[in-house]
Amino acid sequence: MGVSTTSPEEGVTVITVDFPPVNAFPVQGWYDLAAAVRAAGADPGVRCVVLAATGRGFNAGADIKEMQRTEGHAALIGTNRGCYEAFAAVYDCEVPVVAAVQGFCVGGGIGLVGNADSVVASDDATFGLPELDRGALGAATHLARLVPQHLMRTLYYTSRTVTAEELHRHGSVWRVVPRERLHAAAMELAREIAAKDGLLIRFAKAAINGIDPVDVRRSYRFEQGFTFEANLSGVADWYREAFVSSKSPKSPKSSTSSKSSTSSKSFEGESR
Template identity: 25%
Template structure:
């Protein structure tokens, strides 16, 4: 596994066999999304989007918590509407870049994920948390409704549950977050890394082409009416069928052997 650093080490990057691990590295600040952190994340996401060798991305947080949202101290030091508008635009772009990334993104969650940190979890394709993790969109407690986190949260859990979290600021535990659909899996805290590694291995074991076809299709069709979604999905599936991996996979299934997938970027 290779290791690189970005933006004065506030964001760490590791990569291994097509999987890239981005770790928020402000543990003393509970990995808050400062301007510098958002810039570093955007830079990495833009780079990853254009790299055909990347097959999966994991976003993690260093220390006791995953991410406590925006840096409130930094925000109060810049009491200017234009500054706030640009800050929230930058954060929204990061979240949309995660959704638009052509490969699956997994949130590895320990400790607390609050406000924009909870938004980050909701924006990832998959989210695996340790059982002691907790989640909240608690801006309301300091007089600030978590409007941008509401966008991602309301697309992950039911509207009434999302609004309850947003208007109360209450925390939910990992088992509740899983039951509500914010998480794809919950595991014992000491098994978190193994659970994430197992999911990464599952993704890496699939056809890279099929996974890329699938992620793009999945998110795009959710914005469409039913008939348009089926028309779009059928066209994507036909295109996927024309890929070498689909032919190889079907031939391998019929021949009772393991498929050998094309490895892009190698």
Template identity: 35%
Template sequence: MSYENKFVKVSADRGLAVVTLDRPSANAVSLEVYDELRRTFHRLGEDKQMRVAVFTGAGKVFCGGNDVNDFVDLDFDQATEYLAHVRLTFNAMYDCPVPIIGAINGGAVGTGIVLASLCDIRIASEKARFALPEIDVGVLGGSRHVMRLAGQGMTRLMMYTGRRLSAAEALQAHIVDQVVSPDELMPTAMALAEEIASKSPPAIRLAKQGLNRTEFMTLKEGYEFECTLTAAVRRTPEAKEGALAFLEKRTPSYAIRG
């Protein structure tokens, strides 16, 4: 699987990918970066050997938001086309079949907080900061994505004021799931990725599919759909290996299948 990008760097080993947004100095997202992110997460999902991804930013910033230069002369028609690229990218991350762990190393502003919210699990450095500052630059942001995590009140507060939250405040608001020291960020994210990668690959992919699909279903609808996934996972050889390993009190062995 090839990942030849200018701004989105990918390294992969044993089914574990590290995706790094690298566009100095603030990892601001341009149209080109959106397209690179979309292609990257599509390819990760299509790669049957891939089990989990860690997504982070190069340097001291996770993502400083959109490149404001793109908006200076953007008219209505251009904005409509531009935002279509943005939606496709966000959908590619949300729908990526493998879990994405966000390692939020610094500022996650505007698009940055949306990219963080699209990860399955978010681990933040104590130096991370979160904001929806679009109200100050003549656009509106991805509040609907943030609202999945933070709820109505906090999302509206951030949207109306552009106020920045510290990592501790983001943890309290459920925007992130864990806060660690900067030195512990990548080791913590990688340890979690290794743990997920050790599980049955088809079961993990089906679990993510189920979590995405049932998120907006009623309780009964969601559990009914989840039952169909349970039946589907039982058809995989990994399911039998997992059951045998449990009975034999050993670690299951899940070979990477092409």
């Protein structure tokens, strides 16, 4: 359980996350992932990183239950900072990062995948940001790297998801394969990347990041400011409590409209 690192082939490092039952990350998990990605990128023998996960889905975001059982704001602040560090670590990794995505990829998963260099997905993979249904905001920055602008807005406002095949049609997913072929497909791409000269591949990563039209770190940090406002208003806590509780709490006083029907509670949590 946690974050583990292996080196199955020369030049390729695989970082695997395992937080049962649905890969909803505790606060420390984000920091551990960030540290693992940075360490892999700093290793001169590594030319490509594969980011993978075990279990039902790739990532269900943050552990909302941890937030609700933690007194004060430590878990909220930790999650916000941890997500920022993990997303930035993937983006800033000195070598290309290939995300191998199976099952659900929501909330914080979008932040990780959106900042990856390439995405390989299983045919059962789905992607989305149910943030508004969890009292949160954020990662629109990263969803906008996966789908066109108007689709990003529609997905964000509705909390809907899209399939791996749909993202493949938009060009943001490299390959869609059966789940049992996911690891092999990700390794195949990583192997091809890792065959390049180690110095040149690092130059290429830095150059491509340097011409990026959006500063993803600043953009995401801007979004996080509204997450804090949602928490200060009290509406965020209302939605988190509704998510973890079998009983619906009283309507949030700060909300400008009545809450719509609660979404399916398939996951432990979503990202900030």
